[in-house]
Amino acid sequence: MLLKSFIEVHPDSHFPIQNLPYGVFNREPGSEPRPGVAIGDYVLDLSVVASAGLFDGPYLRNSDCFYQACFLFFPIFVRASDLNPNLNKLLELGRPAWKEARITLQKLLSAAEPILRDNASLREKALVPMGKVQMLLPIAIGDYSDFFASKHHAKNCGVIFRGPENPINPNWFHIPIAYHGRASSVVISGTDIIRPRGQGHPAGNSSPYFGPSRKLDFELEMATVVGPGNELGKPVDVNEAADHIFGLVLMNDWSARDVQAWEYVPLGPFLGKSFGTTLSPWIVTLDALEQFSLDAPEQNPPPLPYLAEKKSKNYDIALQVSIIPAGQKDAHVVTRSNFKHLYWTITQQLAHQTINGCNLRPGDLLGTGTISGPEPDSYGCLLELTWNGQNPLSLGGTSRTFLEDGDEVIFTGCCKGDDYYVGFGKCSGKILPSPP
Amino acid sequence: MLLKSFIEVHPDSHFPIQNLPYGVFNREPGSEPRPGVAIGDYVLDLSVVASAGLFDGPYLRNSDCFYQACFLFFPIFVRASDLNPNLNKLLELGRPAWKEARITLQKLLSAAEPILRDNASLREKALVPMGKVQMLLPIAIGDYSDFFASKHHAKNCGVIFRGPENPINPNWFHIPIAYHGRASSVVISGTDIIRPRGQGHPAGNSSPYFGPSRKLDFELEMATVVGPGNELGKPVDVNEAADHIFGLVLMNDWSARDVQAWEYVPLGPFLGKSFGTTLSPWIVTLDALEQFSLDAPEQNPPPLPYLAEKKSKNYDIALQVSIIPAGQKDAHVVTRSNFKHLYWTITQQLAHQTINGCNLRPGDLLGTGTISGPEPDSYGCLLELTWNGQNPLSLGGTSRTFLEDGDEVIFTGCCKGDDYYVGFGKCSGKILPSPP
Ligand SMILES: [Ca+2]
Ligand SMILES: [Ca+2]
Ligand SMILES: [Mg+2]
Ligand SMILES: [Mg+2]
Ligand code: NI
Numbered sequence: 001m002l003l004k005s006f007i008e009v010h011p012d013s014h015f016p017i018q019n020l021p022y023g024v025f026n027r028e029p030g031s032e033p034r035p036g037v038a039i040g041d042y043v044l045d046l047s048v049v050a051s052a053g054l055f056d057g058p059y060l061r062n063s064d065c066f067y068q069a070c071f072l073f074f075p076i077f078v079r080a081s082d083l084n085p086n087l088n089k090l091l092e093l094g095r096p097a098w099k100e101a102r103i104t105l106q107k108l109l110s111a112a113e114p115i116l117r118d119n120a121s122l123r124e125k126a127l128v129p130m131g132k133v134q135m136l137l138p139i140a141i142g143d144y145s146d147f148f149a150s151k152h153h154a155k156n157c158g159v160i161f162r163g164p165e166n167p168i169n170p171n172w173f174h175i176p177i178a179y180h181g182r183a184s185s186v187v188i189s190g191t192d193i194i195r196p197r198g199q200g201h202p203a204g205n206s207s208p209y210f211g212p213s214r215k216l217d218f219e220l221e222m223a224t225v226v227g228p229g230n231e232l233g234k235p236v237d238v239n240e241a242a243d244h245i246f247g248l249v250l251m252n253d254w255s256a257r258d259v260q261a262w263e264y265v266p267l268g269p270f271l272g273k274s275f276g277t278t279l280s281p282w283i284v285t286l287d288a289l290e291q292f293s294l295d296a297p298e299q300n301p302p303p304l305p306y307l308a309e310k311k312s313k314n315y316d317i318a319l320q321v322s323i324i325p326a327g328q329k330d331a332h333v334v335t336r337s338n339f340k341h342l343y344w345t346i347t348q349q350l351a352h353q354t355i356n357g358c359n360l361r362p363g364d365l366l367g368t369g370t371i372s373g374p375e376p377d378s379y380g381c382l383l384e385l386t387w388n389g390q391n392p393l394s395l396g397g398t399s400r401t402f403l404e405d406g407d408e409v410i411f412t413g414c415c416k417g418d419d420y421y422v423g424f425g426k427c428s429g430k431i432l433p434s435p436p
Numbered sequence: 437m438l439l440k441s442f443i444e445v446h447p448d449s450h451f452p453i454q455n456l457p458y459g460v461f462n463r464e465p466g467s468e469p470r471p472g473v474a475i476g477d478y479v480l481d482l483s484v485v486a487s488a489g490l491f492d493g494p495y496l497r498n499s500d501c502f503y504q505a506c507f508l509f510f511p512i513f514v515r516a517s518d519l520n521p522n523l524n525k526l527l528e529l530g531r532p533a534w535k536e537a538r539i540t541l542q543k544l545l546s547a548a549e550p551i552l553r554d555n556a557s558l559r560e561k562a563l564v565p566m567g568k569v570q571m572l573l574p575i576a577i578g579d580y581s582d583f584f585a586s587k588h589h590a591k592n593c594g595v596i597f598r599g600p601e602n603p604i605n606p607n608w609f610h611i612p613i614a615y616h617g618r619a620s621s622v623v624i625s626g627t628d629i630i631r632p633r634g635q636g637h638p639a640g641n642s643s644p645y646f647g648p649s650r651k652l653d654f655e656l657e658m659a660t661v662v663g664p665g666n667e668l669g670k671p672v673d674v675n676e677a678a679d680h681i682f683g684l685v686l687m688n689d690w691s692a693r694d695v696q697a698w699e700y701v702p703l704g705p706f707l708g709k710s711f712g713t714t715l716s717p718w719i720v721t722l723d724a725l726e727q728f729s730l731d732a733p734e735q736n737p738p739p740l741p742y743l744a745e746k747k748s749k750n751y752d753i754a755l756q757v758s759i760i761p762a763g764q765k766d767a768h769v770v771t772r773s774n775f776k777h778l779y780w781t782i783t784q785q786l787a788h789q790t791i792n793g794c795n796l797r798p799g800d801l802l803g804t805g806t807i808s809g810p811e812p813d814s815y816g817c818l819l820e821l822t823w824n825g826q827n828p829l830s831l832g833g834t835s836r837t838f839l840e841d842g843d844e845v846i847f848t849g850c851c852k853g854d855d856y857y858v859g860f861g862k863c864s865g866k867i868l869p870s871p872p
Contacts (some may be wrong), residue, residue, distance in 0.1 A: 143620050148703060169701055174644050175635060179703035180616035180710070184579050184795045185668055194669035196792035199611060199740065208610050210740050232621055232712070233630035233871070259792065265605055267584060267615035268704020271792040274616070276668070304635065304646050356632035356695065356707040357871075359620045435669070435793075 002419055005109045006117040007127070009040035014414060014423025016040070017109050020102060021247070021282035021424070022087055025133040033085045033136050035066050038282050038425070039109055041130050048126040054115065055104055059097035065089035086140045087283070091227045091246050091362035098227070098246065102287055135281035137188045139225060139363040144186060144277070145353060146221070146253060146367035147178040149344035151297075153372040156384045161261075173301055176344035176352045181253070181367065182274035189250075189280050189427045195405060195434040196275035198259035208262060212434035215257035215389070216403040219370040220321050220380035220411060222339055223251040224346045225283050226364040230354055238309050238351035242286060244360065245346060250280035250319075250411045250427035251367050257383055257402070277367075280411070280427035288422050292316045292415040296345045306355050307348050314340040317424075319371060319413045321380070325395050326406025326431075332395040334385060337371050337378040339413070405433040438855055441545045442553040443563070445476035450850060450859025452476070453545050456538060457683070457718035457860070458523055461569040469521045469572050471502050474718050474861070475545055477566050484562040490551065491540055495533035501525035522576045523719070527663045527682050527798035531723075534663070534682065538723055571717035573624045575661060575799040580622060580713070581789060582657070582689060582803035583614040585780035587733075589808040592820045597697075609737055612780035612788045617689070617803065618710035625686075625716050625863045631841060631870040632711035634695035644698060648870035651693035651825070652839040655806040656757050656816035656847060658775055659687040660782045661719050662800040666790055674745050674787035678722060680796065681782060686716035686755075686847045686863035687803050693819055693838070713803075716847070716863035724858050728752045728851040732781045742791050743784050750776045753860075755807060755849045757816070761834050762842025768831040770821060773807050773814040775849070841869040 005017040015021065015038040024033045025043055036043040049055060050066035060066075065084065090097070108116050116123055148154060151168070154177075158167025171177065187193075195216055200209035227246040230236050236244055253273060260272025296312040317339035322331035344352075349366050370380040379385045382402050386393055389401035403409065408430040414423035441453040451457065451474040460469045461479055472479040485491060486502035496502075501520065526533070544552050552559055584590060587604070594603025607613065623629075631652055636645035663682040666672050672680055689709060696708025732748040753775035758767035780788075785802050806816040815821045818838050822829055825837035839845065844866040850859035 143618055145706075170638075171644075171698055171701065174638075175699055177699065177703055178706050180618060180706065182579055182616060182794060183619070184665075184797050184800070185793075187668070194793050197671075198792050202610075207737070207740065208607075210742065229620075232623070235633075235871075256792070262607055263611055263613065264702065264704070265607065266700065266704070267613055268700070268702070270581075270614050270616065271788070271794065274789075274794040275792040301643070304643065306646065352707070353710075356634050356692070356711040357621075357630050358618060358707065358710040361620050364620070435671075 003106065004111045005039060006111045007040050007042060007109065011420065013040050014421055014425050016420040017106055018420055019284060019288050019422045020105055021284040021288065022138065023281045023283065024086060024136045024138040026136060027128060027133060029134055035084070035087055037105060038130065042127045043130055043133050044109070045126050045128060049108070052122060054108060055101065057100040057104060059093060059100045063093065065093060086363065087138050088140050088363045091139070091225065094228045095243050098285060099287065102285065135188055137186065137279065138281065138283055141183045141186055141363055141365050142361040144181045144183045144365040144367070145178050146181045146369060147176055147344065147349050148369040149176055149342045149349060150369055150372050151343040152341060152374055153370040153380060153384065156372060156379065160383065160388050174304065176349045178349070178353070179268045181277060185274055186277045186279060186365070189278055189429070191278065191429060192432045193254055193276045193429045194432045196256050196259065196271065197434050198256060198271050199262055200258035201262045213256035213258055214402070216431065217255045217257050217382045218321065218403070218409045219253040219255055220319060220335065220337060221251040221253050221367045221370055222248050222413065223279065223368065224248060224350065224366040226360050226366065227362060229360040229362055232359040233357040235354040235357060236351055238307055238347055241347035241350040244350060245286055247283040247285040248289065249283055250413050250424050252278040252409065252411055252427055252429060253367060254278065255381070278427055278429045280424050282425050284422065284424055289315045289415065291417070292422065294340060297343055299343065303348070307352060309345065309347060312345050314342055314345060315415065316340050317413050317415050319411065322410045323395055323400070324408040324410070325398050325400070326404055328396055330396055331410055334393055335377060335379055337373045337380055339371060341371060341373045342368055403431050405431050407431050439542065440547045441475060442547045443476050443478060443545065447856065449476050450857055450861050452856040453542055454853070454856055455720060455724050455858045456541055457720040457724065458574065459717045459719065460522055460572045460574040462572060463564060463569060465570055471520070471523055473541060474566065478563045479566055479569050480545070481562050481564060485544070488558060490544060491537065493536040493540060495529060495536045499529065501529060522799065523574050524576050524799045527575070527661065530664045531679050534721060535723060538721065571624055573622065573715065574717065574719055577619045577622055577799055577801050578797040580617045580619045580801040580803070581614050582617045582805060583612055583780065583785050584805040585612055585778045585785060586805055586808050586816070587779040588777060588810055589806040589816060589820065592808060592815065596819065596824050610740065612785045614785070614789070615704045617713060621710055622713045622715060622801070625714055625865070627714065627865060628868045629690055629712045629865045630868045632692050632695065632707065633870050634692060634707050635698055636694035637698045649692035649694055650838070652867065653691045653693050653818045654757065654839070654845045655689040655691055656755055656771065656773060657687040657689050657803045657806055658684050658849065659715065659804065660684060660786065660802040662796050662802065663798060665796040665798055668795040669793040671790040671793060672787055674743055674783055677783035677786040680786060681722055683719040683721040684725065685719055686849050686860050688714040688845065688847060688863055688865060689803060690714065714863055714865045716860050718861050720858065720860055725751050725851065727853070728858065730776060733779055735779065739784065743787060745781065745783060748781050750778055750781060751851065752776050753849050753851050755847065758846045759831055759836070760844040760846070761831050761836070762840055764832055766832055767846055770829055771813060771815055773809045773816055775807060777807060777809045778804055839867050841867050843867050
């Protein structure tokens with residue numbers, strides 16, 4: 001029988017009881033951050049659930065991952081620093097604790113369970129309408145790396161910049177290529193993005209162009225949120241990598257293509273990327289995504305042994321990008337893609353990142369790279385969609401090669417089950433003009 | 437008259453009263469980290485100075501940057517998390533507080549001042565023999581970026597990999613080129629470095645090589661420790677950049693040249709660098725370095741306006757690299773270089789890093805890139821010194837192209853005044869074999 005909650009959840013909702021993604025929210029602007037899970041149009045406040053003693057399994061009973069014990073024992077000495085402003089402690093606990101939390105919360109929210117359902121005052125404290133909360137960045141990100149795992153994206157970039165012969169570098173088929181991005185400028189969905197200024201390629205022998213980026217783009221990505229880390233010098237086995245992954249979020253790796261093109265030889269993208277990266281607020285767990293897993297594409301040439309998986313999994317997550325052009329009201333869909341198009345899996349990415357001994361820490365972020373599909377209407381960035389500005393997109397009476405000030409870009413992601421969705425909500429940002 | 441301390445400081449010491457570099461140390465392994473400054477062969481415990489009320493100036497009197505107030509008021513509730521395990525709070529305070537601390541400490545340690553000199557029990561508590569402490573990473577590093585600011589290094593790499601015609605890419609003369617490195621694997625001097633495993637370039641059509649790196653190298657660098665940060669979207673003016681810099685450390689950016697060469701196109705170095713980066717324990721402040729400043733090299737073509745400084749400064753810091761080959765006892769000097777050879781200044785690096793709006797946070801690290809000088813015996817890495825392995829170095833009866841297991845690499849850095857040195861101590865690490 002289908003698991004149902006006593007909370008009414010609309011059939012189109014991304015957040016049925018089968019999902020229960022984790023986030024961090026404010027009840028009021030400036031108030032202390034609290035951990036929560038999304039259920040229908042509500043946020044369940046996990047600090048309330050924890051302090052009511054409802055996490056009563058062996059892993060979470062004595063854990064302070066949702067609320068520091070100090071506050072519970074000595075409420076008079078509470079300071080802002082006593083609250084966990086993020087989910088990092090939960091991430092560190094690992095899969096057994098995450099499974100316990102999932103079982104506890106699915107039971108607590110189920111239609112048959114009276115503890116919360118029949119306790120009006122507890123319900124009042126624990127359940128907050130989603131429209132009343134402000135979502136915050138749910139994790140403290142130690143390091144953020146960004147991969148290049150879609151073959152369609154790698155190929156399109158190669159054709160655009162180097163022509164149709166051998167568009168993909170030979171190393172790409174052996175290495176889940178990646179670079180380190182900027183952790184400080186990762187922001188939560190809804191944060192405005194200020195158009196970066198920077199240098200662009202000089203015309204002939206003149207000085208380089210300097211000013212607001214003329215080729216501001218989005219990149220449709222998802223990102224792995226790392227759970228337990230590994231010790232420096234001790235690589236993670238690819239077949240155990242999933243145990244180091246808490247879940248996934250949507251990610252927009254905003255990119256200034258003119259800045260990137262002029263700076264990236266020989267050390268890779270830097271200022272073309274580091275001005276802002278947007279995450280969706282709800283981390284959907286691997287446990288919730290499991291029923292939407294499918295085989296990853298066959299890899300040829302076969303990967304080296306340290307990247308060879310017993311079972312190579314992707315997830316069937318439909319992704320969509322819309323733009324609300326400046327001054328308009330309606331969103332126009334510009335691409336429809338799917339997470340399943342990735343060539344290198346997230347477990348291969350994680351194992352590769354550690355094969356040299358590099359240590360991961362809870363809350364680290366591994367971006368997938370732009371997720372383009374095979375068809376032109378599934379390309380994951382404007383660089384590809386407009387073929388570097390050659391073919392403008394038409395959007396409700398206006399057109400775009402790259403993003404203009406005032407444009408808002410909205411990503412959504414969603415798994416479609418028979419009776420419900422398991423979704424990511426949205427990941428959005430609006431472009432503000434450069435400073436003068 | 438020359439400022440002198442009541443503590444006897446050997447004339448060869450890196451740590452006279454004119455220096456007073458900051459670090460974090462343990463009195464015993466596993467005990468709580470404490471902030472300190474180096475003076476001769478002692479460490480002055482700043483938590484003792486602070487709790488004795490000796491930081492009595494307006495900026496530091498009520499600050500908890502050296503010890504959390506909670507401990508002072510409620511010592512019974514102290515938890516490990518109440519102590520500052522790093523200097524980040526001091527970094528955040530900015531130059532006026534740093535100047536106040538310097539004046540306070542120079543007075544407290546001076547020969548003429550009785551407060552500490554004549555109080556045996558306070559002296560006993562506050563001064564710890566340097567040989568008895570363990571130094572720890574002094575900062576929590578949010579983001580670490582690594583520049584490429586030596587023209588000699590850029591030219592040598594270009595000649596080695598692309599030949600003698602136009603060895604330096606055209607963008608290099610306009611952009612202080614950089615990439616983001618790995619913050620999680622930054623370690624303190626003395627930490628062993630495990631040889632990374634990884635992929636190297638395939639021979640012909642075969643699969644790529646996989647195994648322990650065959651071209652393990654050091655890179656002689658220094659790094660800027662960031663003080664107050666900037667808000668996302670608000671670049672730091674190049675002429676105000678020095679106010680965002682607390683000081684400098686020595687840095688060894690260990691590099692696996694075979695891994696780097698195969699992976700770096702098109703997104704830059706990743707696993708070839710992320711297995712370990714070593715810092716010297718003492719942060720020498722810009723205030724202590726000021727008297728050793730000199731004009732930076734002339735820049736031609738002139739930099740774009742956002743990089744044009746009213747005064748472009750380097751520092752005269754003599755740098756030296758020695759190797760103790762595996763199984764031997766003596767260190768052999770392999771290079772002598774100087775910080776003054778850098779083309780792009782640290783203030784230009786910092787301004788460039790933020791020109792797109794990227795935000796810095798206290799404790800961020802900006803590596804200079806390998807500091808090579810013009811002469812072959814001043815090259816800053818084995819890649820250059822052995823010309824990619826073509827000319828082995830001879831070291832006390834043995835020879836090296838790249839590093840072997842058991843080799844220890846030691847950097848030192850030092851400014852030479854008329855009557856004293858202002859130095860950085862050392863930055864060392866020993867190579868351990870790869871895991872099987
Ligand atoms: Ca990307
Ligand atoms: Ca370097
Ligand atoms: Mg970005
Ligand atoms: Mg390194
Ligand atoms: Ni980082």
